[in-house]
Amino acid sequence: MANGTIAISEKSFFEEGTTKKANGILSWLLSTDHKRIGIMYLFSIAIFFFVGVIFGVLMRLELIAPGRTIMDAQTYNTIFTLHGVIMIFLFIVPGIPAVFGNFFLPLQLGAKDVAFPRLNLLSFWIYLIGAILVLISLFVKGGPIDTGWTFYMPYSVRTTTNVSLAIFAAFVLGFSSILTGLNFVTTVHRLRAPGMTFFKMPLFVWSTYATAWIQIIATPVIGITILLVMLERYFGVGIFDPALGGDPILFQHMFWIYSHPAVYIMILPAMGVVSEIIPTFARRTIFGYRAIAMSSLAIAFIGYLVWAHHMFTSGMSDTAAIIFSFLTFIVALPSAIKVFNWVATLYKGSIDPQPPFLWVMNFIFLFTIGGLTGLVLGTLATNIHVHDTYFVVAHFHYVMFGGTGTIFFAALYYWFPKMSGKMYNIKLAKINAGLFFIAFNTLYFPKFILGYMGMPRRYYDYLPEFADLQLISTIGSWIMFLTIILIIYNLVSAMLSGEKSIANPWGGVTLEWHTPSPPPLENFDEIPTVTHEPYDFSQLKTMKYIPKGETYE
Amino acid sequence: MSNHSAQIAHKHRDDVGSRMGMWLFLFTELLLFGGLFLIYAVYRHEYIAQFRVAAMELNTTIGALNTIILLTSSLTVALSIAALQKGNKILSILLLIMTNILAFAFMINKYFEWSAKIHHGIYPGSEHLLNLPNGQILFYGLYYIMTGLHGLHVIIGLVFLTTVLAFIITGSVNKNNYVKLENAGLYWHLVDLIWIFLFPLFYLIQ
Numbered sequence: 208m209a210n211g212t213i214a215i216s217e218k219s220f221f222e223e224g225t226t227k228k229a230n231g232i233l234s235w236l237l238s239t240d241h242k243r244i245g246i247m248y249l250f251s252i253a254i255f256f257f258v259g260v261i262f263g264v265l266m267r268l269e270l271i272a273p274g275r276t277i278m279d280a281q282t283y284n285t286i287f288t289l290h291g292v293i294m295i296f297l298f299i300v301p302g303i304p305a306v307f308g309n310f311f312l313p314l315q316l317g318a319k320d321v322a323f324p325r326l327n328l329l330s331f332w333i334y335l336i337g338a339i340l341v342l343i344s345l346f347v348k349g350g351p352i353d354t355g356w357t358f359y360m361p362y363s364v365r366t367t368t369n370v371s372l373a374i375f376a377a378f379v380l381g382f383s384s385i386l387t388g389l390n391f392v393t394t395v396h397r398l399r400a401p402g403m404t405f406f407k408m409p410l411f412v413w414s415t416y417a418t419a420w421i422q423i424i425a426t427p428v429i430g431i432t433i434l435l436v437m438l439e440r441y442f443g444v445g446i447f448d449p450a451l452g453g454d455p456i457l458f459q460h461m462f463w464i465y466s467h468p469a470v471y472i473m474i475l476p477a478m479g480v481v482s483e484i485i486p487t488f489a490r491r492t493i494f495g496y497r498a499i500a501m502s503s504l505a506i507a508f509i510g511y512l513v514w515a516h517h518m519f520t521s522g523m524s525d526t527a528a529i530i531f532s533f534l535t536f537i538v539a540l541p542s543a544i545k546v547f548n549w550v551a552t553l554y555k556g557s558i559d560p561q562p563p564f565l566w567v568m569n570f571i572f573l574f575t576i577g578g579l580t581g582l583v584l585g586t587l588a589t590n591i592h593v594h595d596t597y598f599v600v601a602h603f604h605y606v607m608f609g610g611t612g613t614i615f616f617a618a619l620y621y622w623f624p625k626m627s628g629k630m631y632n633i634k635l636a637k638i639n640a641g642l643f644f645i646a647f648n649t650l651y652f653p654k655f656i657l658g659y660m661g662m663p664r665r666y667y668d669y670l671p672e673f674a675d676l677q678l679i680s681t682i683g684s685w686i687m688f689l690t691i692i693l694i695i696y697n698l699v700s701a702m703l704s705g706e707k708s709i710a711n712p713w714g715g716v717t718l719e720w721h722t723p724s725p726p727p728l729e730n731f732d733e734i735p736t737v738t739h740e741p742y743d744f745s746q747l748k749t750m751k752y753i754p755k756g757e758t759y760e
Numbered sequence: 761m762s763n764h765s766a767q768i769a770h771k772h773r774d775d776v777g778s779r780m781g782m783w784l785f786l787f788t789e790l791l792l793f794g795g796l797f798l799i800y801a802v803y804r805h806e807y808i809a810q811f812r813v814a815a816m817e818l819n820t821t822i823g824a825l826n827t828i829i830l831l832t833s834s835l836t837v838a839l840s841i842a843a844l845q846k847g848n849k850i851l852s853i854l855l856l857i858m859t860n861i862l863a864f865a866f867m868i869n870k871y872f873e874w875s876a877k878i879h880h881g882i883y884p885g886s887e888h889l890l891n892l893p894n895g896q897i898l899f900y901g902l903y904y905i906m907t908g909l910h911g912l913h914v915i916i917g918l919v920f921l922t923t924v925l926a927f928i929i930t931g932s933v934n935k936n937n938y939v940k941l942e943n944a945g946l947y948w949h950l951v952d953l954i955w956i957f958l959f960p961l962f963y964l965i966q
Contacts, residue, residue: 452894
């Protein structure tokens with residue numbers, strides 16, 4: 208069974224599809240190949256991300272000076288809501304699992320595809336339908352949603368804008384997320400290659416596995432919460448309406464029971480990617496493999512118990528607030544375990560600072576700031592001071608964009624040669640990484656200070672003393688925009704006219720580097736048998752594909 | 761691992777995996793209702809007396825009848841799976857049709873029950889309901905949401921069972937490949953199970 212030597216066709220998955228038609232758009236849209244689905248996700252997510260970026264830039268432009276600049280207050284409310292909804296539900300939550308999880312989970316496990324290929328295609332379509340519903344909600348009668356991405360009661364029931372359609376879209380997207388999650392869990396349990404025990408799985412697989420569990424367990428709760436908001440709007444049931452005996456705070460509990468674990472849906476896969484990139488570019492096995500694997504599960508578990516730290520000022524008993532503050536500190540421990548292990552891996556490694564590695568350095572810097580300011584927010588006393596200020600905005604942009612967003616780019620730069628078989632301009636990619644660092648800190652760091660000074664989040668207008676920092680932040684948004692354009696330019700031009708890449712440009716050793724780039728339809732010429740630990744670089748000597756100009760004799 | 765031909769690349773079959781996927785999905789369904797059970801618990805705690813008064817109004821007989829119907833349908837679907845495993849296709853089909861009829865009967869009962877309530881002016885947002893105390897409004901709100909969502913699941917289950925029925929008739933679900941029927945059965949048991957919780961919460965506890 209292992210080492211089956213029946214060679215299959217040598218065409219890549221770009222040339223050979225799973226449908227009868229070999230090429231044409233339908234062979235993509237109806238493909239059940241996890242790699243094609245991953246790439247379709249990549250395209251759609253990239254487009255929505257760009258829309259979100261444009262909304263973000265418009266918002267910053269409005270805030271460049273006090274008073275009205277380019278839009279009225281209602282438009283501003285709409286734009287920041289859509290920026291949140293698009294970035295969270297359409298980019299950060301599905302981003303890494305849907306694109307790289309789909310593409311690389313089966314490859315890293317040595318499987319031919321995910322457990323349910325047709326369900327996988329269905330999830331993609333559900334995602335797309337959800338995304339289109341969001342866009343439709345912009346244009347139909349009532350106007351775009353203006354509640355903020357949290358849909359807080361009772362405003363979300365009272366506003367006349369198109370709340371129902373937008374939250375129904377979120378429900379649909381949640382459904383897609385659940386299906387992807389259960390697909391991944393089943394894949395990990397059923398389709399590991401011979402010899403691939405749980406503790407030989409690459410860490411990206413571990414973190415995607417933990418994420419999939421959160422998707423399965425947390426998403427239904429927001430599903431029902433969202434349905435209740437819709438029922439409230441249509442029938443006035445009264446579940447969250449104080450006039451009818453309901454409790455709006457209960458909505459916040461229900462909402463954050465999902466949406467806090469969702470933060471870990473966003474960050475865990477990113478941490479998995481970091482655990483892949485660091486050993487590859489340090490040429491050294493990862494330090495504390497089991498600790499990193501287990502800390503993913505620990506984050507997934509503890510992440511459930513901390514939701515109410517979003518509600519310290521909403522009216523909760525002091526005892527509850529203290530308990531949630533304490534639990535919030537505990538969830539920092541497994542994250543810290545990971546960071547320490549990454550740093551320990553770098554120690555005495557022979558580091559090769561290629562673009563993916565530079566992006567990971569960006570990540571460690573930005574995510575550490577995000578994590579430490581999270582402690583400020585998790586502490587009850589300081590939270591009361593900075594609650595719902597720009598401090599929070601800065602914190603979650605450092606964690607989500609600086610964490611997950613940065614790693615989305617790192618993963619793109621790391622796996623792009625494997626996915627497309629082409630190599631991008633490495634020098635430009637390095638410049639990109641540096642520029643991103645500057646742009647990011649110019650854009651978001653002033654917000655910490657603004658928040659500390661008392662600038663509330665979501666406000667359309669502000670006092671003159673905040674003007675200078677707001678201006679700096681807006682200038683940062685322009686550099687950021689430029690950076691993102693450069694990234695897109697670099698990758699698109701590589702795809703269209705880049706040099707052909709070798710199969711293993713970075714000298715990685717996990718299973719996806721044991722197959723040609725781009726991989727054939729069924730991933731491997733022969734089913735691999737796993738005998739090594741995932742980051743055992745001694746196997747480079749015996750590997751078929753190694754970086755150019757290197758010998759491992 | 762012998763199917764290496766590219767054309768049938770994705771025809772691999774993994775019954776254990778399919779069942780596992782179904783269980784995971786059922787888990788998410790339980791959590792969906794779990795959110796509602798949580799809300800029910802909170803408001804029952806807050807308005808004990810009024811929930812009691814409102815619950816007296818519900819028709820326990822119809823509820824009990826529906827419980828019997830659903831439990832029986834769970835039995836017939838289980839028997840249908842057993843029949844197919846033993847190779848008795850006709851019996852399996854008959855039992856599955858019976859399950860569908862029972863599911864219909866459940867919905868018909870539900871229709872009469874709901875329309876009687878609505879006829880009495882008890883429905884979300886109605887004038888009659890808004891004049892009642894808050895606890896009763898919430899009780900009826902939850903009653904409509906939870907039994908309504910359950911009813912929706914009955915309909916989805918019906919569609920699921922009917923699809924599998926068509927597969928059995930055409931023979932693609934058969935003695936050697938019955939995991940689809942099993943999964944439909946699992947789903948139907950879940951629908952039944954949720955009702956077993958809804959029934960006492962709304963009709964019996966008084």
